[in-house]
Amino acid sequence: MHIRIPRDWELPESAATxxxxxxxxxxxxxxxxxxxxAGLAGATVGPLVRAATGGFPSAPHADYxxxxxxVTPEELATSYNNFYEFGTGKxxxxxxxxxxxxxxxxxxxxxxxxxxxxxxxxxxLIARLGGLEQRVYRHRCVEAWSMVIxxxxxxxxxxxxxxxxxxxxxxxxxxxxxxxSSAPGQRExxxxxxxxxxxxxxxxxxxxxxxxxxMYGKPxxxxxxxxxxxxVPWKYGFKGxxxxxxxxxxxxxxxxxxxxxAPGEYGFYANVNPTVDHPRWSQxxxxxxxxxxxxxxxxxxxxxxxxxxxxxxxxxxxLRRNY
Amino acid sequence: MGGVVESVVxxxxxxxxxxxxxxxxxxxxxxxxxxxxxxxxxxxxxxxxLGFTASVVLVVVxxxxxxxxVLPRWRPLQLAQRHRRFVGVSACAYxxxxxxxxxxxxxxxxxxxxxxxxxxxxxxxxxxxILLVLAATSVDAAVSALGARRWxxxxxxxxxxxxxxxxxxxxxxxxxxxxVLWIFGPLVVLELVRIARAFGARRAAATRDIS
Numbered sequence: 001m002h003i004r005i006p007r008d009w010e011l012p013e014s015a016a017t018x019x020x021x022x023x024x025x026x027x028x029x030x031x032x033x034x035x036x037x038a039g040l041a042g043a044t045v046g047p048l049v050r051a052a053t054g055g056f057p058s059a060p061h062a063d064y065x066x067x068x069x070x071v072t073p074e075e076l077a078t079s080y081n082n083f084y085e086f087g088t089g090k091x092x093x094x095x096x097x098x099x100x101x102x103x104x105x106x107x108x109x110x111x112x113x114x115x116x117x118x119x120x121x122x123x124x125l126i127a128r129l130g131g132l133e134q135r136v137y138r139h140r141c142v143e144a145w146s147m148v149i150x151x152x153x154x155x156x157x158x159x160x161x162x163x164x165x166x167x168x169x170x171x172x173x174x175x176x177x178x179x180x181s182s183a184p185g186q187r188e189x190x191x192x193x194x195x196x197x198x199x200x201x202x203x204x205x206x207x208x209x210x211x212x213x214x215m216y217g218k219p220x221x222x223x224x225x226x227x228x229x230x231x232v233p234w235k236y237g238f239k240g241x242x243x244x245x246x247x248x249x250x251x252x253x254x255x256x257x258x259x260x261x262a263p264g265e266y267g268f269y270a271n272v273n274p275t276v277d278h279p280r281w282s283q284x285x286x287x288x289x290x291x292x293x294x295x296x297x298x299x300x301x302x303x304x305x306x307x308x309x310x311x312x313x314x315x316x317x318x319l320r321r322n323y
Numbered sequence: 324m325g326g327v328v329e330s331v332v333x334x335x336x337x338x339x340x341x342x343x344x345x346x347x348x349x350x351x352x353x354x355x356x357x358x359x360x361x362x363x364x365x366x367x368x369x370x371x372x373l374g375f376t377a378s379v380v381l382v383v384v385x386x387x388x389x390x391x392x393v394l395p396r397w398r399p400l401q402l403a404q405r406h407r408r409f410v411g412v413s414a415c416a417y418x419x420x421x422x423x424x425x426x427x428x429x430x431x432x433x434x435x436x437x438x439x440x441x442x443x444x445x446x447x448x449x450x451x452x453i454l455l456v457l458a459a460t461s462v463d464a465a466v467s468a469l470g471a472r473r474w475x476x477x478x479x480x481x482x483x484x485x486x487x488x489x490x491x492x493x494x495x496x497x498x499x500x501x502x503v504l505w506i507f508g509p510l511v512v513l514e515l516v517r518i519a520r521a522f523g524a525r526r527a528a529a530t531r532d533i534s
Contacts, residue, residue: 088496091358
């Protein structure tokens with residue numbers, strides 16, 4: 001007998017996706033199959049428009065609708081940013097990242113313990129991986145504020161499959177761009193540039209792990225990490241490395257930028273955990289961006305509300321020590 | 324020209340306006356320009372703005388003494404000394420608004436249960452307690468009650484408060500906030516100059532005694 005246990009992000013039938021959206025989703029899947037077929041046939045994907053605009057419109061993923069989540073106004077999510085490459089003020093990146101910094105064309109290098117190393121134009125990569133889907137995720141910053149963002153992108157697992165990890169590959173090491181002439185923050189020793197992040201391979205292939213090339217149904221703005229960034233919604237926002245240029249598959253656990261900067265405050269895992277405070281502030285609750293003066297606070301959920309999906313990744317791990 | 328500067332510095336109304344203006348400033352991004360980075364979290368913006376203003380006003384009043392040591396004959400500076408009490412109490416008032424805003428932002432006094440475990444909040448509260456004591460003893464009656472000597476020693480606690488505020492600002496952020504350098508930097512430099520001069524004067528006096 002097949003007993004189907006609904007996963008807790010799934011909605012009741014009454015809240016089913018509108019037909020048009022469902023069609024779009026299927027179209028996206030067909031696109032994926034087509035691209036897969038093209039790849040198998042050995043054909044190269046033809047040149048696309050040289051901008052990180054490939055794959056739109058994206059197909060809303062039926063498993064990750066907004067549901068009860070209140071989506072953050074786009075204007076706030078695209079102007080209240082932590083992107084220290086463009087300044088440490090929340091309002092700095094929207095200005096400084098749009099003063100001529102070029103995010104297209106953009107090349108991503110796959111390297112390390114893989115059978116399929118190489119360089120990919122972002123648009124070619126999107127086409128190769130079957131186009132874009134839209135997922136609405138919670139976003140919890142380590143500074144105790146949160147947003148709800150509709151991301152457009154592809155599952156990281158697809159990119160991992162494309163890379164074909166060898167047996168020795170245990171971790172992914174992501175590296176961001178390094179261009180002090182365009183990024184004023186990189187002229188300051190705020191962090192050890194370029195920004196580096198890492199995931200365990202099983203985290204990277206988890207179905208929630210996502211690479212976003214867009215948000216709110218449009219190409220991702222520069223200040224949010226154009227043209228592609230990591231989105232791991234059960235972890236603090238700083239794990240979501242922006243403007244990735246290189247993904248290395250390694251046998252040893254990479255050291256992330258924040259870990260290097262303050263190892264006592266930021267760990268490799270950085271899983272959202274309301275019971276383990278930051279040494280200097282509480283993580284028990286969070287401020288909802290756009291929530292106004294008095295009503296914008298809510299309790300933080302274990303793994304940012306994705307506990308049932310990801311808790312098994314960390315069985316037997318002391319989360320208090322491995323923060 | 325000098326006359327204009329002097330009458331401006333002398334005026335209590337001008338100084339009062341200069342002290343109150345930064346407190347009214349948030350109305351601009353909140354209601355007029357509609358800055359989205361402020362609208363994203365208006366409570367936090369107000370909280371930080373009030374704390375920032377309190378520290379700047381505190382440093383301004385602390386600058387008056389060492390500046391006078393460096394520029395003893397500059398008339399506007401001499402005239403500005405009369406506003407020290409007003410500006411000092413204003414710094415305490417901004418700190419009080421900052422503390423009140425903290426409790427509003429955190430949804431009540433319940434936050435105090437965990438606040439005291441956070442060094443940066445605890446340090447801020449100690450600094451505020453010092454400022455409260457100094458503001459309360461800033462009236463003439465307190466000077467005569469304590470005696471000028473003891474009053475002076477008590478009010479030197481303001482330097483402890485400034486150091487605590489400096490630590491409070493640095494440790495509230497994920498990375499070193501540059502603003503700390505230009506808020507507290509000039510004060511530190513001027514105080515070092517003042518200390519070096521006092522030391523030099525004492526040595527000169529000692530040499531005179533020997534000869």
